[in-house]
Amino acid sequence: MGCDQTSAWQSLALLRSQQTQDWDIRGAFASDARRLTDFSLQAPHVFADLSKNAWDAQAEAALMALARERRLESWRTALFAGEAINTSEHRAAMHWLLRMPANGGELAAALSGNTALQQPLRDVHQTLDAMLALAERVRGDALITDVVNIGIGGSHLGPEVAVNALEDWVTTGKRFHFVSNVDGHELGHVLDKVDVRHTLFIVASKSFTTAETMLNARSARAWFMAQTAALSAEEQAQAVARHFVALTTNTVAAADFGIHTTLPFWDWVGGRYSLWSAIGLPVAIAVGAERFREMLAGAHAMDAHFVQAPLEQNLPVRLALLDVWYRNFMGYGSRCMAAYSHGLRRLPAYLQQLEMESNGKSVDRDGRPVRVQTSAVVWGEPGTNGQHAFFQMLHQGQDVVPVEFIALRDGGKHLGAHHRSLVVNAVAQAQALLMGRHDGRPEQHCPGNRPSTFLLLERLDPASFGALVALYEHRVFCSGVIWGINSFDQWGVELGKLLAKDLQDRIARKDWQGVDASTTALVRQLLLD
């Protein structure tokens, strides 16, 4: 049954149709002294103020009924039981196991009966220990000054967002470079800057077949061989072994590539959920083993909250239901991420993959069309930069875009005096979206009543960052369950890969039979004539 066929969906549609034109968040505050209390929540490491959103207790209760009718709790149990809920690929989705302490931590009791998880958990800790030991060796190796991560999608965005976010916690002087694009300028500029004797290349690819990563890795290796041409073949092979590391589930392909140091992970780790696995090696090199474990602990605390808190007090659940309310009943097509934190500057890119690759789907788990809208577009820039770019449209444009603010109470070690200004701006923007402006000339008029969520972290430390990312992972899972989609596959990405390969072959054959006129002309202009 589609989500729109549930009785809760019908109730929500009715509720929305009965909502009078003049229903206003400001009015809801005026008439309900408990609004802030009822619509705010402390989850591990993350406080959420949901009160400035366009909903009320009745709407949230109806959304909770929808969650129950869609059997969200059973799906959550299946997720944490390691069932193969990624049905199209017949895989479990156990990224949460990657951050579970060896003794089960806060979830020990909940999962104690599941013996099938014991071996994977042992494997996780064996690899984690090996990964952190390698990270410590690299940290202690004064000869390595530059770490180049070659990977794309989940094998790039997770480590990159984390290394940036935790820059106050970086305790090594090494430089980190992230190469993802197949555009040779990205790799080329990095190779121009590094010294072959002092560089560690990390080839990060779950599949070890992704075209962009493989081409970048081959080019890096060719550069490495050219730079070390004076060495004997044996010395060169030893040098490759010392300077190249692979992070992959495809250890055979990594060995064929000539990489001897490989940290494995498993097919039950989705690419965009893989930050916690061996893919996190650059993060561990940057912040060290202890801090990396703190990041895992923060994520685990959020896992425990997600598993144990009643739906009404469950932050991932409440945020997901708000997303469904906005997408399907209010008709909002996007959400703006406004993290008032330089450290979180890559968070929108990370969330674009996490949310849009997970839930940008049109068929349900059984291959039937989903008859309602699924993933919203996620976009954004860090505050205060966004204020001087697109916030104009958020305040006065004709489309309503819910905004998600993230702010830190403790701004970290740099230029503390700036932090007050940063945070004041975040709060003032949320206030301005809500209150609007009603004096002055028509062009100064801001309607207000524009929704926002405010997430507050004590500070951007490894544990808070881990909890924040796990919060988003579970939120995406919950909305996927409501919509009935498989959040863990990404077949849409395949078509572009197939066609790029097909065009490469056609260029060699000069065969344009059956190719549309525009595509043929573009290939000719770009590559042939």
Ligand SMILES: O=P(O)(O)OC[C@H]1O[C@](O)(CO)[C@@H](O)[C@@H]1O
């Ligand atoms: O880690 P891999 O296998 O190179 O894949 C990279 C990325 O490509 C995708 O499969 C599709 O974009 C992502 O899901 C994944 O994170």
